[in-house]
Amino acid sequence: MxxxxxxxxxxxxxxxxxxxxxxxxxxxxxxxxxxxxxxxxxxxxxxxxxxxxxxxxxxxxxxxxxxxxxxxxxxxxxxxxxxxxxxxxxxxxxxxxxxxxxxxxxxxxxxxxxxxLAPTQPNQEKEAVIVSIPRNTPETIHRLKSHHFFNNVAAKREIGSDTQKEGIFLTKEGFLAEGITSNLFWVQDDVLYTPSLETGILNGITRKWLITMAKRLGINLQEDLFSASALNVAQEIFFTNSIQEIVPVYKLGKKLFPGKEGKLYQKFHKEYKKCVNTHWSIEGL
Incomplete structure (x- = not known):
């Protein structure tokens, strides 16, 4: 190589x-x-x-x-x-x-x-796990995609090497933050939710794409501070990541979710696949 x-x-x-x-x-x-x-x-x-x-x-x-x-x-x-x-x-x-x-x-x-990477990878569902280690705060005002990665490594060690699991960070105040290597979204009553950048999360590129696409599709989006209990009443959960794309969740704790059968997940996945061979920026959507 x-x-x-x-x-x-x-x-x-x-x-x-x-x-x-x-x-x-x-x-x-x-x-x-x-x-x-x-x-x-x-x-x-x-x-x-x-x-x-x-x-x-x-x-x-x-x-x-x-x-x-x-x-x-x-x-x-x-x-x-x-x-x-x-x-x-x-x-x-x-x-x-x-x-x-x-x-x-x-x-x-x-x-x-x-x-x-394979040209097209199957939509692998994941189990979500809330980790006990809190998300650290950014070094300055905004989180950089930097070499300071031990918080992520420590969280990954907590859930183990299973690639079919993704950990969810909470802030030290107990608010939902992001995945170990992803951003977090969930759906309740046709409203799309995601933690605010105020929590100190990385403003992921796929996160930005999905937020832009939600607005284009007329989907109600709420960015705010949310407690972990918000996921207990969610109908869908998915993660976003530039390599893994949009990752549906089938399980969190004892609760099961539709995974790749989720209505909004399928809608976003379809739109994502339309863009990947041509788009240089989110502004071009």
Whole structure:
């Protein structure tokens, strides 16, 4: 497998980073994960917008544009023969002196790699589990998609390695937040609910797509602070994630849900599949 590292396309076994990279030493880095469908990186512009905002907040002096990134993606697709793939695009601060740096970083470490995915994956239902460890608060005002991921790792360890389970974080105040690697939605009486960004969750790209699509379809959407008991009266629950797309829930505790048979889930899934081969941004819906 070939990967991209700072302008070079190399075998993954040959990849190295400096031990003095502040992404390694201090966690100063952000990343995006997205899928390519027949070589098309779905909603790439939205991913780059979020990445660039994160880089700006971290003081990493680099801005990415579609053409530059598409050149990297196209070359990786050619080298690896993977038109349908998972892509991780990672940018860290780069090499610095030991100690916390206040000056901007002008030599970031840029890495992109692919992982094989089937062109179309079955709609796998999941069991939802509310985890006991609370969602940590963002490092600053907004949560970045950053290297600070141990809160997620600790929650995953709590529920175990079963890929058919997804944990749900609560905030320290007890409000519903998000999944371990996803955003959370549920349905009650034809109203779509999702936790507010006020809870400190990541403003996921697929979350933004689904909210935009709900408004386009005339579906009543409520974003607010909700207690965990709200899920007890839900008729549907699903997660969103740029790699797993829209994931229906069939079980939470002892309560069963319709999973992929859910009415609103099916509606959103159908609309999602219409977009994946063509759309660059949510604004294009």
């Amino acid at each position: 070939y990967i991209y590292v700072n302008g070079q396309y190399i075998r993954k076994e040959e990849a190295v980073i400096s031990p003095f990279d502040h992404g390694y030493l201090y966690g100063l880095g952000v990343f995006e994960t997205f899928r390519t469908y027949k070589c098309h990186p779905f909603l790439l512009d939205d991913h780059l917008e979020r990445l660039n905002k994160g880089l700006q907040e971290l003081g990493i002096m680099k801005e990415f544009h579609r053409n530059e990134v598409m050149e990297i993606i196209g070359r990786l697709v050619e080298l690896n023969g993977l038109p349908d793939s998972y892509i991780r695009f990672n940018v860290s601060a780069g090499i610095g002196e030991i100690g916390l740096q206040t000056a901007p970083y002008d030599g970031p470490t840029i890495i992109m790699f692919q992982k094989s």
